[in-house]
Amino acid sequence: MTVTRGRIDKRQAILDAAFTVFARDGYRQAGVDTVAAAAGVAKHTVYNHFGDKQSLFRAAIEALADDALTRNLTALEALRVDRDADASLTEVGRNLAICYCDEKSWALRRLLYAELASMPDLQDIVRSRATDKVNNALADRLARLALAGKLRIKDPAVAAEQFGALLTAPLEARSRLGTRKIPASELNETVWNAVQTFLRAFGPDAR
Amino acid sequence: MTVTRGRIDKRQAILDAAFTVFARDGYRQAGVDTVAAAAGVAKHTVYNHFGDKQSLFRAAIEALADDALTRNLTALEALRVDRDADASLTEVGRNLAICYCDEKSWALRRLLYAELASMPDLQDIVRSRATDKVNNALADRLARLALAGKLRIKDPAVAAEQFGALLTAPLEARSRLGTRKIPASELNETVWNAVQTFLRAFGPDAR
DNA sequence: ATCGAACTGCACTGGCCAGTGCATTTTACT
DNA sequence: AGTAAAATGCACTGGCCAGTGCAGTTCGAT
Numbered sequence: 289m290t291v292t293r294g295r296i297d298k299r300q301a302i303l304d305a306a307f308t309v310f311a312r313d314g315y316r317q318a319g320v321d322t323v324a325a326a327a328g329v330a331k332h333t334v335y336n337h338f339g340d341k342q343s344l345f346r347a348a349i350e351a352l353a354d355d356a357l358t359r360n361l362t363a364l365e366a367l368r369v370d371r372d373a374d375a376s377l378t379e380v381g382r383n384l385a386i387c388y389c390d391e392k393s394w395a396l397r398r399l400l401y402a403e404l405a406s407m408p409d410l411q412d413i414v415r416s417r418a419t420d421k422v423n424n425a426l427a428d429r430l431a432r433l434a435l436a437g438k439l440r441i442k443d444p445a446v447a448a449e450q451f452g453a454l455l456t457a458p459l460e461a462r463s464r465l466g467t468r469k470i471p472a473s474e475l476n477e478t479v480w481n482a483v484q485t486f487l488r489a490f491g492p493d494a495r
Numbered sequence: 496m497t498v499t500r501g502r503i504d505k506r507q508a509i510l511d512a513a514f515t516v517f518a519r520d521g522y523r524q525a526g527v528d529t530v531a532a533a534a535g536v537a538k539h540t541v542y543n544h545f546g547d548k549q550s551l552f553r554a555a556i557e558a559l560a561d562d563a564l565t566r567n568l569t570a571l572e573a574l575r576v577d578r579d580a581d582a583s584l585t586e587v588g589r590n591l592a593i594c595y596c597d598e599k600s601w602a603l604r605r606l607l608y609a610e611l612a613s614m615p616d617l618q619d620i621v622r623s624r625a626t627d628k629v630n631n632a633l634a635d636r637l638a639r640l641a642l643a644g645k646l647r648i649k650d651p652a653v654a655a656e657q658f659g660a661l662l663t664a665p666l667e668a669r670s671r672l673g674t675r676k677i678p679a680s681e682l683n684e685t686v687w688n689a690v691q692t693f694l695r696a697f698g699p700d701a702r
Numbered sequence: 703a704t705c706g707a708a709c710t711g712c713a714c715t716g717g718c719c720a721g722t723g724c725a726t727t728t729t730a731c732t
Numbered sequence: 733a734g735t736a737a738a739a740t741g742c743a744c745t746g747g748c749c750a751g752t753g754c755a756g757t758t759c760g761a762t
Contacts, residue, residue, distance in 0.1 A: 298739080314612055316523045319719060330740045331721090341720065402609035404672055405521055411671055419668075446688050453664030458656050461626075464618055465611055481653050489695035505709085526749060537710045538751090548750065 299337050302327045306348040311395030315345055315403055342407070345399075349410055350417065352396045357418040359387050364422070367429040373438040374487060381455055381479040388456055389475070394466030423448050439490050447490055454482035506544050509534045513555040518602030522552055522610050549614070552606075556617055557624065559603045564625040566594050571629070574636040580645040581694060588662055588686040595663055596682070601673030630655050646697050654697055661689035 305327035309318045320341055324331040338344035363383030367376050387393060400410055427448035434441040441447045458478050463470050470478070488494060512534035516525045527548055531538040545551035570590035574583050594600060607617055634655035641648040648654045665685050670677050677685070695701060 312612075314609070317613070320721085321719080332741090333739055335721070336738075398608060398611060401605060401672065402521075404605060404674065405519075406524070408674055411674065415671075449665050449668070450661055450688070450692055453660045454657055457660030457664040461656070464622075465608065467611065467615055467618065481657070485657055485696045488697075488701055489692045494695055494701075527751085528749080539711090540709055542751070543708075 298327070298329055298333060302329060302334055302337060302344070303348055303351055305329075306344050307352060307392075307395070310345060310348060310399060311392075315399060320344075345403075346407075346410070346413075349396065349399065350413060352392060353414045353417040356387070356393055356396060357421060359390070360384065360418065360422040361425060363387050364425050364429060367426070367433070369432050369436045369438070373433060373491070374483065376433075377451075377483045377486065378479060381451075381483050382476070384452075384455055385459055385475055385479050388459055389463055389466070389470060391466075394463075398466070423452065426451065438492055440492060440494050441490055450489075451482070451486050454485055455479065458482070505534070505536055505540060509536055509541055509544060509551070510555055510558055512536075513551050514559060514599075514602070517552060517555055517606060518599075522606060527551070552610075553614070553617065553620075556603065556606065557620060559599060560621045560624040563594070563600055563603060564628055566597070567591065567625065567629040568632060570594050571632050571636060574633075574640070576639050576643045576645070580640060580698070581690065583640075584658075584690045584693065585686060588658075588690050589683070591659075591662055592666055592682055592686050595666055596670055596673070596677060598673075601670075605673070630659065633658065645699055647699060647701050648697055657696075658689070658693050661692055662686065665689070 302323065306323050309323045309326050312318075313322070320334055321331055323344070324334050327334070334344065338347060363386070364380060366379040366383055396414070400414060403410060423445070427444040430439060430441055430447050430451070431444040433439045434444065439447075455478075458481070459470065459475075462468075462474065462478060509530065513530050516530045516533050519525075520529070527541055528538055530551070531541050534541070541551065545554060570593070571587060573586040573590055603621070607621060610617060630652070634651040637646060637648055637654050637658070638651040640646045641651065646654075662685075665688070666677065666682075669675075669681065669685060
């Protein structure tokens with residue numbers, strides 16, 4: 289049915305395996321042999337599809353970024369004008385926190401950080417494919433809440449930046465850069481702290 | 496005068512060179528030969544002092560963390576009860592921002608992130624030597640401001656965490672993980688944004 | 703002046719791994 | 733059934749680098 293189905297399947301299998309192995313071992317430590325084995329594929333096949341190790345890595349990062357984007361955009365959908373700001377922000381906060389603490393997200397950030405020096409463009413790729421879009425979407429939704437009189441916001445972009453900051457920075461510290469799983473109660477508390485502070489600063493009756 | 500002075504000097508030279516080279520090339524990519532050359536020392540001397548590459552790396556990280564601690568604690572000294580909260584917070588914010596954006600700080604975070612998987616204990620070392628102490632010191636000072644009626648804070652630890660979040664997360668994004676130098680005007684603006692939001696949430700006339 | 707510890711220069715081993723070549727087999731499509 | 737593209741298995745090269753061994757030199761202390 290599908291054209292060259294076997295080929296496409298293998299490509300995806302390699303991509304998945306590459307992510308798993310790179311996330312576990314890191315880019316340098318991971319061997320192409322290991323990736324091939326994890327994908328159930330001959331090493332040659334990997335090279336046939338991706339040319340060299342670096343291209344494979346890039347492809348894996350890009351796929352990961354796209355995946356993160358859709359998950360984050362979905363998380364934002366809980367932020368609606370027709371809802372109570374407090375409850376809505378809390379739910380979005382929780383959703384975003386869960387995305388942020390996902391094992392895949394941590395792996396992506398780790399790999400990015402680690403190879404920042406040797407592949408500086410990777411960061412731009414991830415930013416333009418995921419981070420920026422999520423921030424913009426969040427700013428858009430905050431702007432609508434502000435228009436509806438539910439928030440007092442001068443610059444939606446700054447507000448979005450700070451909402452993200454109040455969420456992610458504490459999560460980063462508390463999860464110890466992703467090496468510790470945050471218990472649900474602590475996660476909820478962190479989200480609650482972020483939302484409370486955000487609302488004190490930007491809520492409808494903020495000074 | 497000093498016992499085995501020559502030895503101590505070499506040790507420090509190696510440590511400095513190790514930091515420079517590791518920061519530039521990354522732990523894996525950096526060669527011990529390169530470090531030795533940068534220190535003006537024979538490779539054997541490096542092994543005499545530090546045993547193996549990993550121990551050298553750990554020692555360099557620890558020295559870096561200690562250095563960061565003292566710089567950050569100094570930065571906090573601008574936060575005084577006898578000053579205007581706004582001006583005081585802004586100055587501390589600026590000081591901390593400068594520490595955070597320092598090339599050494601970025602190098603430390605990068606190396607930490609990159610080797611997180613292979614040396615998980617490094618993070619604990621850095622946290623206990625630097626991060627935690629800075630956060631505690633900040634929380635202490637905020638508590639004194641609160642006692643003096645200049646801030647409305649329930650939990651100083653959370654307030655400190657969030658002040659840090661409002662500062663560092665935007666800086667991380669805007670400097671693109673340290674690969675871009677933030678112009679002074681933008682840095683000031685970021686600090687100002689953070690302080691304004693913090694004061695709206697925790698200022699004396701916050702709701 | 704002498705002794706010993708620390709340092710040097712150089713050559714070498716052993717392991718790791720990206721990437722290649724080739725002969726063979728499987729798969730997809732006609 | 734036949735064909736070409738894709739995949740496989742395996743052996744191999746070449747480069748990189750941590751760590752060692754050794755013979756000789758410098759330096760600080762007594």
